[in-house]
Amino acid sequence: MFVFSGYSQTNDPVKMKCTIVNIDGSVTFYWENPTIPTDFGEFVFYHSNDGINFTEIGTTASSIINNYTHLTTAGNNSQQFYYIDMVLQSGESIISDTIGTIYFQLDNNDPDFNQADLYWTRVANPLPDGSSSDYQIYWDYPDGNWKLIANSSEDNYSMPVNVCKDSINFKIELENSFCSSVSNIRGNWFKDVGYPEIPVFDSVSVVNSQAVLGWTPSESQDVIGYILYTYESNTWQEFDTVYGINNTFFVDDFFDPCEISKEYAIAAIDSCGNKGEGSFLQPQKPIFFYDIGFNVCQRQDTLIWEQYENSTPEIEKYLVWRSVNGSDFEQIADINPNPGSNPPDGISANQMWYIDEDIIPGNTYQYYVQAIFGDRSSTSCIKEISTYSYRIPENLYLANADVQPDNIIELQINVDTDVNECTWEIYRSAAGSSQIDLISSISYADLISNPIIYDDSESQPQQNSYNYYTIVKDSCDIKTIESNILKTIYLSGEKPDTQTNLLQWTEFEGWETEVEKYYIYRISSNDDGLSPIDSVSANTFSYEDIIDESLATNGKFSYWVEAKQTQGGTYNFQSLSRSNRIDLFLESNIFFANAFRPNSTISTNNVFRPVFNFFSGSNYEFMIYNRWGQLIYETSNVQDGWDGTYEGQKQSSALYIYRLTYINIYGKNIELKGSFMLVD
Known part of the structure; x- marks a missing residue:
């Protein structure tokens, strides 16, 4: 609201011209003095925060000054209003028009941060005499010096701000022939959060065993390059960057596309380092052409390839090209891009194939496949195969x-x-x-x-x-x-008596030459099995081994038989063929003492148990009874014996009964029992 004088004046009031909001928020306002009356008394300055309620803020008796600074900080926070009362000595008041500050506000378009929206208040309506019809808009980007960037007859203005990231200050001015009004300063952060458009692959082809990538330039004009990706280890990985918005060609020499199938994606990067969305949802993969399969029986070459992915437009057809013995390539087939419903064995449902039936053994054939889509195409690598007539195995x-x-x-x-x-x-x-x-x-x-x-x-x-x-x-x-x-040789054995181990085996059959002899091997405490203990003729299939029981290892002897081939024949082998291994056990010889003394200093006499060199049976149970038939000790451990106590109490000297049961090596249940004396 602007206040106008209600008095009838014969003298002219001062003319308010401009306001300047200083850095600290104070406001300096300027005016143009009229012809000063001879009875001039003073200038009285009035201020308001709302344009309605004014208060006096100062006076001056000087009639020649034309500006006044209001020491306040409010100029940065809201619009301020001022007018001047020229008071004559007669008491007459001659009041000027009201003028306001330019209060300026700035919006940086959060969260995009890419547009400055400016809003400000007008100094007066109508504008002071001599004012421009347009407000001038200034910023201090990029070097901190104020620069005029636009004019506006309105009280608002919007403009895009294309910076990577920077803090920019703005101010508004209104020119007047007498002076210029200047707003408060507002600043904010701006940055480029826009992402470049996704470039489009033209094609991915294979040339000279290298993947060749081509794409159309990004439509975003601030693009400085392109990031290339391959899909590896279940993720998209950057592998190179091509700089220049119009550099749209790349040869990948990192891998052999004839041996490995890889998918490619591309993204643009702008001058601020913003990476656009990659073409990950529409990756492209060159035609992966498998090694040629030659069917020597049917004289056919089978060609298998993986479909070209995500072409624009869609694949129209595949062309198959062939060269014979280095001649020029010729097209031999035009293939529908939809796989057949009944692929040959070994070909998956989404693979493409072609069977070349015009094959002559002894020639070298080269093939490649070309995908056609619109005015674009993609070629596979070249695969080669030399055909032959098969050779029948002879031996x-x-x-x-x-x-x-x-x-x-x-x-x-x-x-x-x-x-x-x-x-x-x-x-x-x-x-x-x-x-x-x-x-x-x-x-x-x-x-x-x-x-x-x-x-x-x-x-x-x-x-x-x-x-x-x-x-x-x-x-x-x-x-x-x-x-x-x-x-093969099957070996079995038995014990006809306690001193003899009898081995029997089946004849080894089938060598080109005869069996020369059979070697007998044994493992015991005296034999390590590295050398035979004996040999018998090729027509002998049994062997009696007279044994020394003391040489048994844990009560057993281990055996096997080895056939030796007579050297010679077409293949000139001299093989050795072994039988299975068998174990023959000795029967345990068990002895019992007729008395024992628990307090004896001789360790073998202070515990009562069976005495044996080895135990080769199973299900061992040893029990002690007193003379009333009460079980006072039992164990299933062959190393344990009775110490002459029962429930922790020493037993008296008397006659006791022992009982031993077990199953021997032949599966027979054995029971041994008798009596003995416990002696104090």
């Missing part, structure tokens, strides 16, 4: 079947490796059984040694002997050769 020999100490039967198979492709199958049957089981199939690609070493862990050579043989199928899955049959 197959089962060299050995050897029972290992852990009862795994190790097979050695001598094969023909001078072939392009084949499969070896291993068969097994238990002796006396008509059932023949396929236990393994080994492809040429899995061949790591010759002879092939195969461990059969599913057999039970401790229970039976086994027959083994192998067959080889050529690359067309046709059986060409069946090997010899090997029969």
Whole structure:
């Protein structure tokens, strides 16, 4: 609200011209003096915060001054209003028009921080004489010096602020021929929180075994480069940056796209370092072209590739190109981009394929696949294959079947490796059984040694002997050769008497040459099993070992038999084939004393228990009874004995009964009982 004089005046009032809000919030206002009356008394200055209620803030008797500073801080917080009363000596008051400060407010458009919205109050309505019709807008960006950036006839103004991040001050001025009104200063933070537009991939192709990426420039004009990503370890990872808004081409030489399939994404980065959204939801992956599969039997090349991803526009078709023996590439197929509903074996439902049936063995073929989408295309790497006529395997020999100490039967198979492709199958049957089981199939690609070493862990050579043989199928899955049959040695044994261990075994059969002899091996306290204890002729299948009981290891002797092959034959092997291992136990010799003294200083006489060199039985139970038949001691530990007490009390000298039960090595229940004296 602006206050006007209500008095009838013959003298002119002062003309209010401008207001200046100083840094500290004080306000300086200027006026133009009229012709000063001869009876001039004083200028009286009035101030209001709301334009309605005014209070006197000062006076001056000088008629020549034209400005006054109101020492207040309110100029920075709200609009201030002023007028001047020229008081004559006669008491007459000549009141000026009211003028206000320019109170300026600033909004930085939080949370975008990218636009300055300016609002201010007018100094008067109408404007003071001599004022411009437009307000001038200033800022101090970027060097701290005030610069005129715009004019406005309104009391508001909005403008975009394109800075990375900075604090910017603004002020408003109104020019007047006499002076200029200046607002308070307002500042705030502005920053670029806008993100560049996502660039669009043109295509990702393979050229000279390198992935070549192309894209259209970002539509955001402040873009300075592009960040490239690949998808690895279940996350998108930056791997390079290309600088320049129009630099839209990149050759990836970090990996071989003919061996590894990778997805790519791209994002733009602007001059403020803001990274735009990546094309992670629409990644692109070049056509991954698998190695060519050559079917030598049907004379076909099978081509398999992964679909090109997220093309714009969609894939129209795939073209298949072929070169024969280095000739120019020629298109041989035009493939619909939708996979067929019945793919050949080994091809997943979302893979593309093509079978080239026009194959002549002995030629070298090169292929690549090209995806067509609109006026764009993407090519795969070039794959090559040399075709051939398959060679039939010429030999197959089962060299050995050897029972290992852990009862795994190790097979050695001598094969023909001078072939392009084949499969070896291993068969097994238990002796006396008509059932023949396929236990393994080994492809040429899995061949790591010759002879092939195969461990059969599913057999039970401790229970039976086994027959083994192998067959080889050529690359067309046709059986060409069946090997010899090997029969393993099965060893069993018994004890015809206490001094003899009798070994019996089955004949080893199937070597190209005869068995030269059988070696007998034994483990005891005197034998480590590294060397045989004896040998017998190839026609002998039993052996009696006259034993010394003192040499038994924990009451047992361990045995196995080893067949030795006569050297010679086509393959010139001299194999050694072992049997399963068996243990023959000695019967325990047990003795009992007829008396014992618990207080004896001789350790062997102060505890009553059975005496033996070893115990080879099981289910051991030793019991002591007093003469009334009461059980006063029992144990199942062969090392424990009775110390002559019962429930902590020493027992008196008397006759006692012992009873020992166990199962011996032959499975027979043994019971031994008798009496003994406890002597004080």
